[in-house]
Every structure is written in structure tokens, then in C-alpha cells.
Amino acid sequence: MRIKWVECAALSVMAALSVMTGGGSWFLALALGVTLLKCLLIPTYHSTDFEVHRNWLAITHSLPISQWYYEATSEWTLDYPPFFAWFEYALSHVAKYFDQEMLNVHNLNYSSSRTLLFQRFSVIFTDALFVYAVHECCKCVDGKKACKELTEKPKFILSVLLLWNFGLLIVDHIHFQYNGFLFGLMLLSIARLFQKRHMEGAFLFAVLLHFKHIYLYVAPAYGIYLLRSYCFTANKPDGSIRWNSFSFVRLISLGLTVFLVSALSLGPFLALNQLPQVFSRLFPFKRGLCHAYWAPNFWAVYNALDKVLSVIGLQLKLLDPKKIPKASMTSGLVQQFQHTVLPSVTPLVTLICTLIAILPSIFCLWFKPQGPRGFLRCLILCALSSFMFGWHVHEKAILLAILPMSLLSVGKAGDASIFLILSTTGHYSLFPLLFTAPELPIKILLMLLFTIYSISSLKTLFRKEKPLFNWMETFYLLGLGPLEVFCEFVFPFTSWKLKYPFIPLLLTSVYCAVGITYAWFKLYVSVFTDPPVGKTKKQ
């Protein structure tokens, strides 16, 4: 344990010395600052995801490949794509120098202090990729607005918004997950598309898909954009497609890249004839419509409406109390849930809803191409739409929309306003992830830090344009404060605590669902009403 600390110290010293010689590079200072903050978060609470990843370390280290997707000693079976398994395999070879015991499959819930340090530091170190990706993204932001003040430069604001992102900090470094480097891969591939290095971008995204399949949500945007703006090399003057400019070479090279990456990832399992087993692990449709805590999406509102209707129905004696299923959806244990009044939802329905929600943005990307920015909008819309209507969505998935949205936010006042609503409500909806008392001040302080900074800095950036929020939005955002006070400080002391323990979660998810739906709606409207800037630019 001590040795690890020393390594950390030595590394940071070297890094600090490089800051020193670099004459105070602000980007490095920001990155190092947040890294140090992450180090401080090491002793905080960690969720069961910690044990999940420890178990995967043990599985990949001690079992042959053929067993990886069959092993079921722990309830936390391997359910990420093969690249992530290989990633854990690589980590396990470092882990054995820390504590051999954590690599034992039967050592359930093992968490020695060395294990803790190793796992936490593995997240912190792999975040280096994220930092690099943010650095690349900052290059893509055009510094048209020449500001003297460093703190008012779009680049500076963007790097703070990304590096110090509240959601990423608490999900990765308190709750424990490896989102940092995955989002790093995504941002890097976006940056490559901005830099017109399409092949690289496609390659990175293909790799990313085989790390974590949740990124399938945004795959349509990638597919259509690459097809439309890369495989077709030219447009007609009015911006519509010119069919004869289609380049087969480009299409084939794209296809080959994706195929090779997939072959590398899934090939071994195909050879072992295990592909069905792998897929059954990756897509567990047996889980319920909503996670134990409802992610703030359309279904949360739907469920809440159902609850309200059933209560009303009971009051008015329209419903027979005996027919009402006892299971309460937010109690945390029940995954399958029968709606009482409204029709129950099946996976197929959610899939159709998602597709319908995604389609307009895809059409927009195809018929009204606006360059990389248009692609980015479409990507965010895909992520948000899947979040809104997806099956068994985690509240953490909102980061998939918030992080790319940061890129847009420093470009235009309208986008900044959407970003602020989305990020504030989205981040607030992550609060239930941390429910222990010692972490309460941390989450509130960090949330305030990020929210106040993002709102004020973007307001300063766009101070010459119309105000970012109208009175309704301001009122809604301010309402989060009283909601938090009620849920965390008032409710535990009321008599409802025992009778209706789910009320704070219900309120939080429904309240946030309103904001996120609003942001989604507003973004859609802006995509359709915005003048196509890209059209004139492209020619």
C-alpha cells in the first residue's frame, strides 16, 4: 500500500515539475488538480460495482477464455463485451503485485485496503485517456471570440466542463466505474471526426463499442454521418445528396475497419461457438422496465402517472383493491412490475418508441447535413432519445448525453441553455447513487461547484446575447434546491419515512424527468428550426 502511495507521489511530483517548467500551462493545472481531487476521493464509499469489477478481474485472471462468459460463482457475472474483459485481464496482471487474493474467484466481497487502492488508482490512471481526449476536443472549438481573459475563453470553459464534470467524478471515483476512459474514447473519436480524420474516428468508435455496448445507443448517428458525409464526397449546391459522388473505396475501408475490430473482439468466441452465450449476457432482457431507482425518463413519468391513477381509482372505488399487485416498484427489489391502470410495457414497445424518437434526428442528419456539429447534435439526440424510452435504463446513462453536449454548449447561446438544463437536472438525478452520510456534503459541494461554475461562466461567455433562461426555466432549476432539502433533510424526520420510503426517489426521478424531457424537446426543436449553416459552409 505504501509503495503505491509513493508511486503516486513520485508521479505527481514529476507532473508538477513539468507544470513548473511549462510556465504554468492552465490545461495541465486543471487536469492535475482534478486528478488530485480524485486521489482525495479514494476513501469514500463505493458501490457494489466495486465488487463487480473485482470479480471480473478474478474471472479473467484465473479462468481460460472459454469460461469467461459462463462463470457464475458470483452474482455479478461478466456482462460487458470482450474488449472490456481483455482490459480487466490486462489490469489483473498489475493487480497481482498488489494483492494476489483479489484475483480469487471465490473470494466474494473481498476488499482489502490494497485492493481498494489498486482499483481506485486504476480508474484514475486510465482517466489519462480522457484528459487527452479533452485536450483534443479543445482544439476543435474555434476560438473566434478573442478574449483577453483566460477564464472567459471557450477552450478554458470547455475543459473545465469536461474535466471537472460532476457526474463523471461521482460515478467513477465515488460510486466506482470505468466510464472515464470509455468517454475518453468517445470524445476522441468525435474530435477525430471534427478534424476530418474519419477513418480514425470510426476505428475508435468500433473499439469503444466492444468495450461497452451501451454506446450502441449513439451508433446510428455514427453510421449515418459516415455514410452521408464521408462516403459521399460531394453535395449538390442546394445541399442535397449527389448520388454519383459515392465512393466505394471509402465504404469498403470503413466496413473493413469495423469488421476487423469486431472479428478481433468476437472472433475467439465465435471459434469457441459461444457467441449466443456472450450475447445473452450482454443483453439481459429479463430485467425490468426500470432500474430499482427510476431513471428520470419517460417511463418514470408513466409509472408515476400509473401510481397516481391507481390511488385515485382506489379512492373513487373504481378499482378492486384485491386485483392490485402488492409489489411497489421503487422498493428496490422487485424488477418485474405490473402496471395497474395503464397498459404494461414490453421490451418491444420500448424499442419501437426509441426508434421512432431517434428517426427524425437521423433524417435530419441525412437530408440536412451540417458538418460535424450536426453530427454531434444527432449523436446527443440519439443518446437522449434512448435514455428517454430505453428498456432498463440506468440513471448514469445520462452522462452519454451530457458530455458531448458540453462540446456544443460553448458554441452557441441556445445550446448553452439546453446544456445547462440538461446537465443540472441530469446531475441532480445522480444524487440517489450516493446515499451515505459522509458523502452527502461531497455531493452537494461538488454539485454546487459544477453548477455555479457552468451557469456563470456560460452566462459570461454569452453575455451579449439574450438571457440563457426564461423565468420558467429559472424557476424550475431553483426548485431543485428545495427538493434536495426536502428529500435529504426534512423527509427522514417525518412520519412518512417508514410508510412511504420511496417518496424521495419518486419525487427526484419525476422532477428530473420533466427537466430532461424538456431539454430533449428543446434540442429537437432547435435542430429543426436552426438555419442550415453547414450548407453554405460545405460548398
Add this chain to the structure above:
Amino acid sequence: MEKWYLMTAVVLLGLTVRWTVSLNSYSGAGKPPMFGDYEAQRHWQEITFNLPIKQWYFNSSDNNLQYWGLDYPPLTAYHSLLCAYVAQFINPDWIALHSSRGYESQAHKLFMRATVLIADLLIYIPAVVLHCCCLKEISTKKKIANALCILLYPGLILIDYGHFHLGLALWGVLGVSCDWDLLGSLAFCLAVNYKQMELYHSLPFFCFLLGKCFKKGLKGKGFVLFVKLAGTVVASFTLCWLPFFTERAQALQVLRRLFPVDRGLFEDKVANIWCSVSVFLKIKDILPHHVQIIVSFCLTLLSLLPACVKLTLQPSPKGFRFTLVSCALSFFLFSFQVHEKSILLVSLPVCLVLSEIPFMSTWFLLVSTFSMLPLLLKDDLLMPSVVTTMAFFIACATSFSIFEKTSEEELRLKSFSVSVRKHLPRFTFLPRIIQHLFIISVITMVLLTLMTVTLDPPQKLPDLFSVLISTELTSANPPLLLRKTGPELTSVPIFLYFICGTPTTAWCAKRCHVRTQDSNWQTPGRQSRTYT
């Protein structure tokens, strides 16, 4: 202020860092029978809550003074009482008489940490923010950077984290330098009544205010001001001590508890002059006890006199801050029975001059944190201390770009080098030397930290490690060693010499200190030497 949001962000960041550090272990966690400072604080709550005020400072069957007896001034006791009322409301077990001894639980830790955070939030942080806003002649951005650095100063965060009394003292400084003399003196009196160590700062306060009175003319406005100030001081002291004035014995007993002169010249490993000298000369064995007291008293007085005289004659807020530094330092270096945590009392005024001499202040603050490393190691706080020190260093390096500010003017060494150049015309290499010294000292600190952590000394020879370091230093670099112990002996003449330039005095004292810090490691006996 248009940049209010950045200031808010800075404050929030400071609070977050404080809270995350507080999640770590505390002094004396799970170490019966005495536990540590944490238990002392809890015990005071127990005592003040359960016993009548007359018995707080007296030994009795209910109040064993050997077990963390109350040895702070009344205001601390009142604060403990206030916390105790809150504790009583949450969980009476925490402060039950006798039975709560050594009480430890997760919830209680949270409570104790919260009391510190709240005190910090109410007193220290507003003071820092206001101080930075009141600084003149620097841009808004610099003010914010300054606040960031002060709030991130690791020594304070790490030790106990966040001290109430320092906050009060800062209010005093603020009040005085912003011309709100009465508020300043009131705040300072409260600070003294909170912790007697605050007396380190009392002379500059006294001299500055006296100088102000002189300046206004002793017969007219100055006298009125003087009377007002004296009234404030007397009133605030009376208020704090009111319950103890009923009997003579009460007040005397409190005083005896506050100033335990019978403890010894220095405790195990303090980086002050007595400790350094005793490497060569066992003062403790040579001189009798009362002579030690007199000698240390005289030396202290002698060393801080020049700066104070200068301040009285020419009072200015800037000079006041520098005098605070140099007085606190002379107390730390020369006075009797100094604890290593007392370096915080020097660090605080140094934080105040951070924007004026960024390079030297950063250096000093880094070294002062480093000097508390043994203490922090004992409490298992290595990780947070390394991390916060790095963060502080990065914050200072980026916000002040300290390495570009090492010219003679910026180090406030102009007068010194000019006068040396009269005798040595080619004396122009000072800034470069200082830069090199800085880098050497940082590298030494890093190396020493690494070695302390990695190389566990054999069980039977706990001293081996520090002896090794000292011999290594001696053999490798005798001139360096000489320089390291030399300046302390000459610092009195240096003080006298620089009577005309208070800033320089402060700097010199600091230079000496920086060297003394390292001599910490030359004293044989890492854990064994406890002179009681």
C-alpha cells in the same frame, strides 16, 4: 465584483477538499488508553457539559486533569459547551460523564468533523475571502488566485483540520488593516481567549495600534482611539473571564493550566533553534530549568524587538503583515516549549503576504507542511498530505508563476544586495542561488518523504533511519550542513542589521527557518526523545 462566481467556486473547492480530507483517519483513532487530540476535544465537551463551570479547570474525581484536562482559555471551553449541547440533542451517549471515554463511532466522527467544518465556514473562510477582496493594488483575478492558495494551504487542512482560533486572528488582521480598529482588536482578543498561543501575534497588534495612536497625536484623536481600544480589550477579556473572576483561586488555576512552564524547553522534534543547537550542545542538561526560561525569553524579546519598534514608528498595513510573520517566527524559533503544530501560527501570516512575495511564501508554506510530516504519518494521513501539498504547489505555481518572480526586487532583497555590493561588487547571483536552493530543497523533501515511507527502519532501531539521513547529509555536503545550522545563531544580528527594512527581516527569519526545518532530520532520535 463581477467575478463573484469564480470566488464561489474557489470557496466550494476549499470546502470540498476539507471534507474529503476529513474522511480519513484522525489523531489517536483506536489507540487506547489516551487516544489523541480528537478524544481531547470530545472529552472537553463531556467536561464542560456535565460539570459546573467552577470545576472545569480543577482536578476532581469527575475531572481527571491527567486525562486531557482542559488547558485552553475560556472561549474554547464555551465552544465545547455549545458543541456539547448539539451532541446532547443528537446522541447523549457521546458526552455522558465517564462512560463516554474513548467513544468512537462513524456517526460521532461525522459530528466532530461537521463541527470543524461549520466553524471554518462561519469564521475562517469569510475572513480569507474578505481579506483577499480588501487587498489593494492587484487585479480581481489575482485576488481569486490568492484566495485559492490560502484556502488550499495544506498544513491547516491537515492538522485537526481547520482551526477556529486562526480564523478569529485573521478577522483581527482584516479589521486592523482595513481601518476598523475596534473590530480588529475585539476579534483578536477573542482569538487570544480561544487559544493562548495566539499571543505569538499579540505584539505586532499592540505595536501597530499603538503606532496608529501616536500617528494621530497622543493628545487629540490618538488618545481617544487609545481609550477606545483599551476599553474594547478590557471589555472583551472581562466578558470571557467573567465566570472565573468570582474567586482568586479560579483565575489563578486557569492561568496555571494555560501556561505549563514546567514541561521543558522543547518537545521531541521541533524545528526551532533549541532543537538544532542541542545536536551539538545538550542545553537541557547544562542549564538549570529557570535559566532556560530566562534565556529563551530574552532571546525571543531581542529578536522581535527591531521589527516591533519599526512598526510602532511607522505603522502601515503592509508592514504590519510582515511584522506578524517575523514576530511569530521569532517566537517559534526562540521561545520556550514550542510544539511543532505552532508553525501554523507562523504560516497564517505568511499566507497573508502570499501575494507580495509569492516565491518565498510558497517555499515557506511547503516546508512548513513538510515539517509536520512525522505527525501526519503517525495519524495515517500520508495520502491526503501528499495530495493536498501537490495541489497547493500547483495552485501557487500556476496562479503566481512563482519561478518568474525571483528578481531581487520581487524577493524584497534589493536593499540587502545593494549593501552587500558595496563590499562585494560582483554580488549579483543571489536570485539564481535562491532558485537552485528552492529546487534542492523541494527535491530533498520529496526524497525524504519517499525514504520515510518506503524504508521501514528495523524494529529494534527506530532511530537508525534518521541517523542515516543525518550522516548521509553530513558526509555528502558538509558546507550545506554548516549553512543549515549557521544562520540561526546569526539571526539576531541579522534582525538588528535589517532594522530599516521590515520585509527583509521577515524574509531573513524565513530563510533561517527554511534551513532549520531540514535540521529536523539531523536530530538523532525520531520517536524516542520525549522530554517530559
